[in-house]
Amino acid sequence: MTKDFPACVDVAVVGSGPCGAAYARILSEQRPDLDLATFEVGPLLADPPGLHVKNIADPDERQRAQLRSQGPAPAPADGRLARPGTFLLPDGYQNPGEDGLPNAAMSSNVGGMGAHWTAACPRPGGSERIDFVPDLDELLDEAERLLGVDAHAFDDAPFAAEVRKRLGAALDTGRPEERRVQPMPLAVRRHADGRVTWSGADVVYGEATRANPRHTLHPEALVTQVLVEEGRAAGVLVRDLRDGTEHQVRAARVVVAADALRTPQLLWASGVRPPALGRYLNDQPQIVYAVRLRDVQAAPGGAAAPSSGVSWVPYTDDEPFHGQVMQLDASPVPLVGDDVPAPGSIVGLGWFCVKDVRAEDRVTFDDTCDDAYGMPAMRIHYQLTERDHASLDAARAAVRRAADALGDPLDDAPRTLALGASLHYQGTVRSGPADDGTSVCDPVGQVWDVPGLHVAGNGVIPTPTACNPTLTSVALAVAGARHIARTLPLEGR
Structure with missing residues (x-):
C-alpha cells in the first residue's frame, strides 16, 4: 500500500473484493513483469488487507471494522434491515408500482463484501451454468484454489x-x-x-500478490471515471478521499470490479453506455x-x-x-x-x-443528482x-x-x-457470447467496443442463479485475468 498514486501502470483494478483480488493474484502469478494498481473507495480494516472481519478476535475491533465499512453517509432511520458491514441505498430503491430492492446494500472497505460474507461457495448446476464458457469447470476449480474452499471443514x-x-x-x-x-x-x-x-480477499490475494513489488493497493481512493481515448480504455481518474485531490493514472488495461451496482455506475459516469448496461438486474x-x-x-x-x-x-x-x-x-x-x-x-x-431475468429489471443513473460519493445517483426498477x-x-x-x-x-x-436481502445482485454488466445488445461484455469480461476495459464481479453472471454467486464470479475473473496475462505486451503501457 502507498499514499502516492502512480502516473502509469499496466493494469488498473477498481475494487478490492474477491474478483478484483483474483485479477491481482492471477496477474501477479502469471505476469510478474506488469505494474498493477488496485483502487478501493473504502478504508483498510485490518492486516493483511482484505481480512474477513470474522477473523478479528476482539469484538470491539470487529464492530469498528464493520462500522467503517458502512459508507460515507448515516444509515437511513426507516426500519429497513442492513447487515453489519453494509449500507443501504438511501433512496431510489423502489419506484411507484414496483417491488424495488428495499434492502439493496453495499460495503465500502478493502476486501469489499468479501470481508463480511458467509463464505458459501456452491457450484452452479443446471441452467445456472453458463453454457458459452466451455472451460467453466476448470475455472471453478481455480476459483476454489484462490478462495481456499473446503467442503468438509x-x-x-x-x-x-x-x-x-x-x-x-x-x-x-x-x-x-x-x-x-x-x-x-x-x-x-x-x-x-x-x-x-x-476467507476474505486476503486469501484470494495470497502471498503471490502481497510479495509482488509491482502491485500497489490504494485505499480511500474513489475512481470517478474510466478514461476512454480513441475508443479504448486509457486509464482512470482517481479522487483521494483523504484530501480531495484528483489524480490521473494511465493504464493499458482497466478492470472495473466494484459490485453489481457500482460497476455499471462507473461505466455510466465514464460515458460507456452499451444498451444492456444496468439491465437484467436480478437478486435472489x-x-x-x-x-x-x-x-x-x-x-x-x-x-x-x-x-x-x-x-x-x-x-x-x-x-x-x-x-x-x-x-x-x-x-x-x-x-x-x-x-x-x-x-x-x-x-x-x-x-x-432464482429470479425471472428480464431487461426491464435494472439500475439506472441520474446525471442530475449525486450520491454520497458524488457519483450519479442510482434508481432501481424491479418487479x-x-x-x-x-x-x-x-x-x-x-x-x-x-x-x-x-x-x-x-x-x-x-x-x-x-428484496435485496440476499446481497446477491447479478446481471447488470452481464457477459454474452455475442455483441447483440443483450450483454455488456464477452466471456472474458472485455467490454464490447471498448478495447482494454474489463468488468468483473457478480454483475457479469448472465444466468438466473439461486446459488451463492461468489465462486462463479471469481471463476469468470480468472478467465479475464488470464486473457490479460496472455494478450498484454509489456510495451503496451
Missing part, C-alpha cells in the same frame, strides 16, 4: 451428519446424485487446534425459517461450537431454489426474535430462489413476475418439508425477507 460437527440424513430423506428423491443434500463448500480453513479462519428472493432439532442431546461446547455444520440443498431446474441449513447463530440475518436462545440444537434454514411468485411458493413448501424432517419450527411460517 465441519464434517465432525455433532449434528451435521444427522441433519443431512434427515434432509436427504425428505428432499433427495428424484435428484441427480451430484445435486443431493451434501455439505456446503465453504471458503474456510479449519486448523489443527480447532480454530477457524474465514430469500426465505428463512428456524427449527429445533428433534431427538438430539444438547451439543458439547454450547452455542459457540459448530454443532450443525453447514448443509447444502442444491438448485435443480425442477426445484429452482437452493438451500443452506446452518447453526442458528451462524446465520447472517436474524431468523427469530432476540428472546430465543441459540443452543446448538437450533438450526436456521435459508432458501434462495417480481408470476413465475417468481410461483418459485417462492414452491420454496416455502420445500422449507416446510425440510423443517418437518428436522424438528420443531420456532415460527408459525417461513418468513420472506425484503
Whole structure:
C-alpha cells in the first residue's frame, strides 16, 4: 500500500473484493513483469488487507471494522434491515408500482463484501451454468484454489451428519446424485487446534500478490471515471478521499470490479453506455425459517461450537431454489426474535430462489443528482413476475418439508425477507457470447467496443442463479485475468 498514486501502470483494478483480488493474484502469478494498481473507495480494516472481519478476535475491533465499512453517509432511520458491514441505498430503491430492492446494500472497505460474507461457495448446476464458457469447470476449480474452499471443514460437527440424513430423506428423491443434500463448500480453513479462519480477499490475494513489488493497493481512493481515448480504455481518474485531490493514472488495461451496482455506475459516469448496461438486474428472493432439532442431546461446547455444520440443498431446474441449513447463530440475518436462545440444537434454514431475468429489471443513473460519493445517483426498477411468485411458493413448501424432517419450527411460517436481502445482485454488466445488445461484455469480461476495459464481479453472471454467486464470479475473473496475462505486451503501457 502507498499514499502516492502512480502516473502509469499496466493494469488498473477498481475494487478490492474477491474478483478484483483474483485479477491481482492471477496477474501477479502469471505476469510478474506488469505494474498493477488496485483502487478501493473504502478504508483498510485490518492486516493483511482484505481480512474477513470474522477473523478479528476482539469484538470491539470487529464492530469498528464493520462500522467503517458502512459508507460515507448515516444509515437511513426507516426500519429497513442492513447487515453489519453494509449500507443501504438511501433512496431510489423502489419506484411507484414496483417491488424495488428495499434492502439493496453495499460495503465500502478493502476486501469489499468479501470481508463480511458467509463464505458459501456452491457450484452452479443446471441452467445456472453458463453454457458459452466451455472451460467453466476448470475455472471453478481455480476459483476454489484462490478462495481456499473446503467442503468438509465441519464434517465432525455433532449434528451435521444427522441433519443431512434427515434432509436427504425428505428432499433427495428424484435428484441427480451430484445435486443431493451434501455439505456446503465453504471458503474456510479449519486448523489443527480447532480454530477457524474465514476467507476474505486476503486469501484470494495470497502471498503471490502481497510479495509482488509491482502491485500497489490504494485505499480511500474513489475512481470517478474510466478514461476512454480513441475508443479504448486509457486509464482512470482517481479522487483521494483523504484530501480531495484528483489524480490521473494511465493504464493499458482497466478492470472495473466494484459490485453489481457500482460497476455499471462507473461505466455510466465514464460515458460507456452499451444498451444492456444496468439491465437484467436480478437478486435472489430469500426465505428463512428456524427449527429445533428433534431427538438430539444438547451439543458439547454450547452455542459457540459448530454443532450443525453447514448443509447444502442444491438448485435443480425442477426445484429452482437452493438451500443452506446452518447453526442458528451462524446465520447472517436474524431468523427469530432476540428472546430465543441459540443452543446448538437450533438450526436456521435459508432458501434462495432464482429470479425471472428480464431487461426491464435494472439500475439506472441520474446525471442530475449525486450520491454520497458524488457519483450519479442510482434508481432501481424491479418487479417480481408470476413465475417468481410461483418459485417462492414452491420454496416455502420445500422449507416446510425440510423443517418437518428436522424438528420443531420456532415460527408459525417461513418468513420472506425484503428484496435485496440476499446481497446477491447479478446481471447488470452481464457477459454474452455475442455483441447483440443483450450483454455488456464477452466471456472474458472485455467490454464490447471498448478495447482494454474489463468488468468483473457478480454483475457479469448472465444466468438466473439461486446459488451463492461468489465462486462463479471469481471463476469468470480468472478467465479475464488470464486473457490479460496472455494478450498484454509489456510495451503496451
